[in-house]
Amino acid sequence: MPVAVDFETIVIGGGPAGSTTAALLAMKGFKVLILERELFPRAHVGESLLPASLPIFDSLGVRAAIDNAGFIKKYGAAMVWGNNRSIWSWLFAETKGPYSHSYQVTRPEFDTILLDNAREKGVQIREQCQVLGPIFSKDDATVTGVEYINQDGNRETVRSKVVIDASGQQTLFANQFNLKDWDVAFKHLAIYGYYAGGEHLPTPDQGSILIESFENGWVWKIPLHDGTTSVGVVMDADWAQAEIKKSSVDSVFERQVLLTNEISRLISEATFKNKTHLIKDWSYVTTRMTGDGYALVGDAACFIDPLFSSGVHLALQSGVLAAAYAATVIQSPDLARSAARQYEATYRRRYGYFHELARLFYGSNKSLDSQFWRDRSLNEENWSDTSREEFINVVAGNAPEGYERVVIDQGHAPKNFIKAIEEAENSRIDRATFSQQFSNNELLLKSPTLVDDARLVKGATLGDGIYELGYLLQTSARPEGYPVIAPIALLLNLMDQKRTVRSLAEEVASTLKVDDSITEELVLVAIRNLAADGLVEL
Ligand SMILES: Cc1cc2nc3c(=O)[nH]c(=O)nc-3n(C[C@H](O)[C@H](O)[C@H](O)COP(=O)(O)OP(=O)(O)OC[C@H]3O[C@@H](n4cnc5c(N)ncnc54)[C@H](O)[C@@H]3O)c2cc1C
Structure with missing residues (x-):
């Protein structure tokens, strides 16, 4: 018999990660509780935001409130770092990203906008309530709720299907489960x-x-x-x-x-x-970010040096993913473990990107000769092949145009790093031009195959606010996989180095019972993209 719950999800902490997770779940109609230790507005460090957060503000419906608050618009970063001691700057507009600005926010105000938004979306919020820890199922295997001290100073328990730990640097679950590295x-x-x-x-x-x-x-x-x-x-x-x-x-x-x-x-x-x-x-990073009945989000899962102002963005982004994980636990429990793996792999990749970038940034500032910078310096010896591989893996697929470009242009990055990133960039461009050099008629005669390193598996893929059973194309550099829609999965399964693109397109069309000409066009686009991404050999 299912155990009675008070809420579908309990979120510990009402910072950016917690309020994002909770608001998105409430917008899907789930019953959600936030337990927050402080009374908002509360003080917090971390005012400088990234443009990549803007689409998340849109999905939360807080963009107008943020604009109306009058926060200063941030168009980029200025630095005294690298080759010389004068100020140089770069603008987000130079990165070709869709957004050219972000904001410098006062956190008490910004965090309150997000928390109020969660409340408006239907989340129940209990402030001045300190969570003490999780409570478990009878066999101690699954987190089923939390114990907390309520506003009157009394202990209470509350039960839910999922608990999201968004307690920030307090890292409530990570401390209790000894997960912090x-x-x-x-x-x-x-x-x-x-x-x-x-x-x-x-x-x-x-x-x-x-x-x-x-x-x-x-x-x-x-x-x-x-x-x-x-x-x-x-x-x-x-x-x-x-x-x-x-x-x-x-x-x-x-x-x-x-x-x-x-x-x-x-x-x-x-x-x-x-x-x-x-x-x-x-x-720090936690050795595990999920377990049965719970997930860690934002700083509760990992924290990376504030050099790139990435903390709030990672909190918001992981909030989006954690909401999808919680929705999956509630609605498709059979898929919960696969969704947990996806959530964790995706968050680790995003954390890894900023982590490697920060290491490189500290390591390639040679404008100062002092103990602090010497201790962090990277050179050909300590920037090993493994570090280089790690870096290339985390930035793989992105042209170096933001902070990576800046390191190359302004810093003293180890020569082997610069060479590796240029090689990765050149091979990306080569692959893209290589796949474009064939006309459609030529491509139709090719017999493509998946590269050795890639394999197609079934697993949780991120849908509209929930993980769904789908197909993933995994490689060793991207174990969480690239999500692949069913017709492309069919195409990949049919590839055997013998069938031509034309015959593959015909088989896909007849299996799916759709128009031959539309299928052929889609298959050509897919093969070109897969070849450009290095996943398919022609
Ligand atoms: C020195 C420094 C500078 C930084 N500068 C920047 C910057 O410029 N830009 C940027 O993006 N990031 C910056 N950051 C990082 C940023 O502050 C965090 O990454 C971000 O606040 C994480 O959001 P969160 O929601 O995970 O945690 P938080 O914002 O910390 O929210 C956690 C919430 O949980 C509550 N809580 C904790 N324990 C409990 C409990 N037991 N029960 C109930 N509630 C609880 C807390 O009261 C808090 O409200 C900086 C960090 C540091 C240390």
């Missing part, structure tokens, strides 16, 4: 605070984040719409702790900011507001 490469500590006033960079960088490397780490400067400027110093954790012991958090902050040339100049007339905040900025 600290990353020694990014053992940092940050001290930050706010100034009233502060000079902006000249147009078009007036809304950009400024990142200035200096001898003991790097400093961010973010202009905010309420007239304040957020300034934070990122340092080696052990070194900074020792400095703090000798003096105080405030004086370490003040001294390090004064070591910068550009940021200290831009805030020289500004007034420091209230107090400094000290925060552990030590990257």
Whole structure:
């Protein structure tokens, strides 16, 4: 007999990851509860956002609210890093992505917009409720709810079909299940605070984040719409702790900011507001992000150094995926484990991308000769073939045009890295031109086959807000696979290095009982794309 539940999903934490997951589930008609420790609006670090989040704001229906809040539009990033000590900048518009701006947000306001939106979409929200931990099924195998301290200070339990841990750096489940893997490469500590006033960079960088490397780490400067400027110093954790012991958090902050040339100049007339905040900025990833009845999302699953302002975006993106996972557990429990694998593989890939990029970014800044940068430096010896492979794998399929391009142009990346990324880029272009060099008539006579490394499997694929049973084309570099629609799966299954593209198209058309000419056209497009992506040999 199914156990009675109070909610279909319980979400622990109402930050960007939690409110996104919860709102999307409520929009699908599910009964959802958020338990949040604080009373919103609550303070939070992390103001600088990425343009890739804009489509998520659209699906959540919060774009207008974000625009109306008057947040400063961010068109790119400015840096003192790499080859020289002057400011250089780049704009999102240069990356050919669909969005050329993002926002610099005050987090209390931004997070409240997202949480209010979840409430409007039907999520029940209980603030000032601290979750203590999960509760389990009788055999202890499945998470079936949580225990928490309610607003009156009393312990309560609440049951659900799925629990999403979105507790941020609190990492509630990861701590309890011992899943946290600290990353020694990014053992940092940050001290930050706010100034009233502060000079902006000249147009078009007036809304950009400024990142200035200096001898003991790097400093961010973010202009905010309420007239304040957020300034934070990122340092080696052990070194900074020792400095703090000798003096105080405030004086370490003040001294390090004064070591910068550009940021200290831009805030020289500004007034420091209230107090400094000290925060552990030590990257980690969990060894498992899902289990029966639960998933970890946002910072509760992994955290990567804030160099690329990727945290909120990863929180939102993983929120979208976790909502689909939870919907699958509720509606198609037979597919839950396969959906969990997909969720985890996809989130790990996105985390991996920023992780490798950050490693490369720290490692190729040679404009400063100090202990901090020497310890993180990458050269031909420690940028091994494996690291290079990892990097190429995580950025595979993307032309280097954003931060990767910047590393190549402005940094001192190891030569073997630059060569590898150029080779990967050239082979991508070669494959694309190779598949285009055949006319349709020539291509119809080819007998394609899947490359050795690729295999077609059945598994969970992401549909409209839920995982569905479908086909995946897996490779060793992409174990989560590329989702493939049924007619293409049929085509791939028929490929045997003997059948020509023409006969493949005819067989697909007759099996699916559809028009020959339309099928032939689609098969030609599919073969060209698969060949360009290196999945099919002609
Ligand atoms: C120094 C620093 C600078 C950063 N700068 C940026 C930046 O510029 N841009 C960017 O995108 N990201 C930045 N980040 C990262 C960003 O802040 C996070 O990645 C993002 O907030 C993650 O969202 P989340 O929803 O997973 O977690 P959070 O936003 O932390 O939300 C978690 C929520 O869970 C609640 N909670 C915790 N424990 C419990 C419990 N037991 N019961 C109930 N509720 C609980 C908390 O109160 C909180 O509201 C930075 C991080 C650091 C450390």
